[in-house]
Amino acid sequence: MKIHIKNGRVIDPKNNIDSKLDVYIAAGKILALGDCPEGFVANQIIDASNQIVCPGLVDLSVRLREPGDEYKATLISELQAAVAGGVTSLACPPDTDPVLDEPGLVEMLKHRAKQLNLAHVYPLGALTRQLQGKVLSEMGELREAGCVGFSQANIAIVDTQVLWRAMEYAATFGFTLFLHAEEPFLAKDGVAHDGEVASRLGLKGIPSAAESLALASILRIAKETGAKVHISRLSTAEGVAMVRDAKKQGLKITSDVSANHLHLTEHDIAYFDANCHLKPPLRAQRDKEALSAGLKDGTIDAICSDHTPVDDDAKLAPFAEAEIGATGLELLLTLTLKWAQQEKVTLLHAISNVTQASARILGIQAGDLSVDSDADICIFDANEYWKICPAALKSQGKNSPFNGLELAGKVKTTLVHGQIVYQN
Amino acid sequence: MNNPQLDKDGRLRHLLSIEGLPKNILNQILDTAESFVGVAEREVKKVPLLRGKTVCNLFFENSTRTRTTFEIAAKRLSADVISLNVSTSSQSKGETILDTVDNLIAMHADMFVVRHSQSGAAHFIAKHVPDHIHVINAGDGRHSHPTQGLLDVFTIRKYKPDLHNLRVAIVGDVLHSRVARSEIHALTTLGVPEVRVIAPKTLLPAHVEKLGVQVFHDMKEGLKDVDVVMMLRLQNERMNGAMLPSAQEYFKTYGLTQEKLSLAKPDAIVLHPGPMNRGVEIDSSVADGAQSVILPQVTYGIAIRMAVMAILAGGQGSSHGGQA
Numbered sequence: 001m002k003i004h005i006k007n008g009r010v011i012d013p014k015n016n017i018d019s020k021l022d023v024y025i026a027a028g029k030i031l032a033l034g035d036c037p038e039g040f041v042a043n044q045i046i047d048a049s050n051q052i053v054c055p056g057l058v059d060l061s062v063r064l065r066e067p068g069d070e071y072k073a074t075l076i077s078e079l080q081a082a083v084a085g086g087v088t089s090l091a092c093p094p095d096t097d098p099v100l101d102e103p104g105l106v107e108m109l110k111h112r113a114k115q116l117n118l119a120h121v122y123p124l125g126a127l128t129r130q131l132q133g134k135v136l137s138e139m140g141e142l143r144e145a146g147c148v149g150f151s152q153a154n155i156a157i158v159d160t161q162v163l164w165r166a167m168e169y170a171a172t173f174g175f176t177l178f179l180h181a182e183e184p185f186l187a188k189d190g191v192a193h194d195g196e197v198a199s200r201l202g203l204k205g206i207p208s209a210a211e212s213l214a215l216a217s218i219l220r221i222a223k224e225t226g227a228k229v230h231i232s233r234l235s236t237a238e239g240v241a242m243v244r245d246a247k248k249q250g251l252k253i254t255s256d257v258s259a260n261h262l263h264l265t266e267h268d269i270a271y272f273d274a275n276c277h278l279k280p281p282l283r284a285q286r287d288k289e290a291l292s293a294g295l296k297d298g299t300i301d302a303i304c305s306d307h308t309p310v311d312d313d314a315k316l317a318p319f320a321e322a323e324i325g326a327t328g329l330e331l332l333l334t335l336t337l338k339w340a341q342q343e344k345v346t347l348l349h350a351i352s353n354v355t356q357a358s359a360r361i362l363g364i365q366a367g368d369l370s371v372d373s374d375a376d377i378c379i380f381d382a383n384e385y386w387k388i389c390p391a392a393l394k395s396q397g398k399n400s401p402f403n404g405l406e407l408a409g410k411v412k413t414t415l416v417h418g419q420i421v422y423q424n
Numbered sequence: 425m426n427n428p429q430l431d432k433d434g435r436l437r438h439l440l441s442i443e444g445l446p447k448n449i450l451n452q453i454l455d456t457a458e459s460f461v462g463v464a465e466r467e468v469k470k471v472p473l474l475r476g477k478t479v480c481n482l483f484f485e486n487s488t489r490t491r492t493t494f495e496i497a498a499k500r501l502s503a504d505v506i507s508l509n510v511s512t513s514s515q516s517k518g519e520t521i522l523d524t525v526d527n528l529i530a531m532h533a534d535m536f537v538v539r540h541s542q543s544g545a546a547h548f549i550a551k552h553v554p555d556h557i558h559v560i561n562a563g564d565g566r567h568s569h570p571t572q573g574l575l576d577v578f579t580i581r582k583y584k585p586d587l588h589n590l591r592v593a594i595v596g597d598v599l600h601s602r603v604a605r606s607e608i609h610a611l612t613t614l615g616v617p618e619v620r621v622i623a624p625k626t627l628l629p630a631h632v633e634k635l636g637v638q639v640f641h642d643m644k645e646g647l648k649d650v651d652v653v654m655m656l657r658l659q660n661e662r663m664n665g666a667m668l669p670s671a672q673e674y675f676k677t678y679g680l681t682q683e684k685l686s687l688a689k690p691d692a693i694v695l696h697p698g699p700m701n702r703g704v705e706i707d708s709s710v711a712d713g714a715q716s717v718i719l720p721q722v723t724y725g726i727a728i729r730m731a732v733m734a735i736l737a738g739g740q741g742s743s744h745g746g747q748a
Contacts, residue, residue: 200635201567202543205630272547316520318565
């Protein structure tokens, strides 16, 4: 299938491209950018006038809810949501049911996802068996089965000896660990940031120190073991400062922030909006500002959606009892564009945070429009507004703290391996 | 963002928290309560304001005293009262809060008095009920207990009419206390110039001073020259744990004894929301002493709750002195 994308503004951060260029696709790969290759006759022409053509987004954390939680969402609904959001590659955390600690499960997940011919799925394997933080998982086998890294999802490893060994073992083979920094004793039963708002609302708080203490252990052990560690979902100013320092020291650390934390603070909880019950919690204004600054100066490498769909009933409860998480696949691009506009960051930089930076962290070939790479492409209209509401979302998770808002940035066409998988 | 407690004309539609209520509404409730105080002293303790209405006490958390006072208040207004103690009912069969509420609405309940162990529960229910239904928060987690805050201020006003000249101290477990939060909001909104909290650090929420209070860890310092001492209940589970070492030590440092009370003004009054832990936060001699207004609090609590229900049901105003 030969495709010609014409008149679009191509933004490809990896190759430092931001200009009006045509794109030529053949046999599922990018054939050329710019001038039409000799003898190329398109089967299909996509007119991308007034639209931006960028690499398909790479999302570092997407809960697909399979296996195990199919009443919340399914592979097909969430992968459709992914491409509706311009996301063509995504990593899923291992906190499924059963946990992704068996190679067979990973193979099955990959197989089922591949059959759908929608976005590419890159599972993160469990770092420890059953995520219990006691026994290392068979990282080698899981890698063979297709895991691109190892994670504990939101469950901390309490035993520092186990954490050390896990990092050492992973470092032996060059595996990347994806760790969320939260000290479990300080965070126990907490549902909001331990600050002014939680005090007023009478919600049990999780202090910023829960993140910095856990981060201190993780970074120190990373230093000793030489492990490659990716810090998932930074949320505090202190955390950003510690990662900045670690990078300066030459540690192999990368980090991400969720799109939610770039825009929301504890004040958005307002009258106990359960859609704001997130992990890590929405913190103070100064934390939000530090996260933004961290993204700008490269301390934070990537923005992810932290897509966590829940079924409708799960949010219909008092705040603390409402299930944690927000739907996010279809908002990743929109929220990234909003951030870029507010913080006066170039589109080249911002799109890099959701394409090549994430791809590099996962160690996958994706997130750029280099010649000969897979034609995974997102074409969007940066000026088209859309209203965020349940009807507008393909995901089965309608739980968004941005419900009711009209935001700019609408995906018009998404291609995976040179095939149109979404068109609006 | 719309204030969920007020309707579009600025009238009280739900009573969920003192925070967010303008001063004039607080005064409206207090003044209305004033006119209900006399009802209890009559032979026929009834006014017909809520006749034909059904008030449902929906208590997801155990309570005898609060539930009883709401029942009495509703009955004095001639309402029909249902009391649902959810721990013994469908909730334990797995019914969701909203299903319970919807079922009761289908049975034509007009007003819900809700108590729940989670902060935000009353707001949550209020968000889901149809326009003609009113919700009164009888206590949600640590967040708010507005009728308690109101009755406390009403009691203070009875003994110390000039609120603008008072020093008030709130002593005890502020961290876990919905009563404390409501009291603080009520006092600051009504213009009490100095509100102090006295507690060990483990029992104070983060940034508590942002609520408009002065923080004291030394009770002797904190009680100096205060006009009103408001004691908070210390729950059993706080003691012998990682927050406080023991009831004995707590009593020594933060318990209200006659000796400590003498540091306050000689005519200072002592309040307690009840139930009291004698010998833990308050000494019996103080609880039963001349400066205690703990029992009047209970009496005024009924008037306040009558006032709130009357205002919500639309029959407010002070003009029911004679119709029984």
